[in-house]
């Protein structure tokens with residue numbers, strides 16, 4: 001029941017649109033039955049009602065689209081009004097640090113200012129990010145952003161929110177049918193954390209003169225979660241960051257249609273460096289000097305994709321990768337910034353060799369699991385050897401094991 005309440009609380013716009021759609025259907029039914037010259041039989045009316053509902057689902061109803069556009073316009077106007085006060089912003093004090101935490105395949109970014117701690121995503125489930133925060137002496141978070149409901153972004157937030165006081169959480173307000181997402185909602189509810197549906201135009205003071213402005217989404221859909229990602233630009237003096245979550249080309253083109261300042265020194269490259277993000281128009285609008293790609297070593301998606309590496313290299317962007325370089329920390333005084341690592345150099349030949357390694361490891365590896373647990377093991381793991389023979393199942397590859405819902409054993413540590 002609590003989840004249902006939370007879900008209802010999170011989707012007022014959807015409910016509103018649903019009632020608008022109902023009203024439209026009702027109006028059309030009335031006009032059909034009263035004005036049709038040919039006379040419509042019962043079946044005809046039902047068919048039309050069905051059509052209407054389908055059209056609504058696909059968001060193609062022109063009147064609904066108009067409504068969406070109106071909402072867009074309203075939000076943009078609101079943002080413009082806010083922008084006028086931008087010059088009155090406090091000058092930067094102290095330093096701002098952005099930690100792009102190595103969480104394997106996933107995103108987790110800690111921002112520390114002179115006054116506040118902000119966390120954008122928490123990687124997959126587990127304690128990696130919680131431990132990182134503790135090592136950094138972070139005992140409370142002023143703001144957490146769950147860019148979108150995929151597990152490689154919100155999974156780790158569950159343990160973080162359980163262990164550390166959080167003042168506010170912002171996410172796109174779209175639902176997802178996974179246990180991880182349910183658990184995430186439960187923690188927000190149990191800890192009574194202030195929840196905000198993030199929408200383009202919203203701003204947050206990050207302390208020390210740093211400011212965050214959300215530039216996406218305006219009307220997210222749960223049918224494409226990556227494009228529902230919260231995209232935010234952070235400014236600190238003259239230095240600016242663009243955080244993109246898993247926003248893909250659809251989101252990027254919507255962002256380009258809004259009248260926001262996009263130019264940023266540092267770009268968190270969208271969707272782990274996938275070729276479905278970082279379109280040329282978006283890249284040239286952001287025009288970063290530094291690009292951070294967050295992905296896992298030997299991930300099964302092939303992230304980062306070669307197209308993205310080529311695009312960034314051709315645009316003269318210094319590339320940093322969490323899969324090959326680990327955690328990357330950027331610190332800035334608001335005038336210039338330092339990166340904790342040396343840039344990665346894209347070398348097409350080396351890249352091909354690496355890709356072959358990944359494929360071979362995936363094909364050759366043989367792993368075993370038990371029907372009574374969710375771990376996959378190397379065949380010589382002591383846990384694997386103790387599995388009752390009638391419960392043994394074997395996997396030809398890591399991806400096969402993962403597709404079956406298995407996770408790597410913590411003892412034998414098979415490839416992930």
Ligand SMILES: [Zn+2]
Pocket residue numbers: 106107150152153246271272
């Ligand atoms: Zn992701």
Ligand SMILES: [Zn+2]
Pocket residue numbers: 148150225226246
């Ligand atoms: Zn995603």
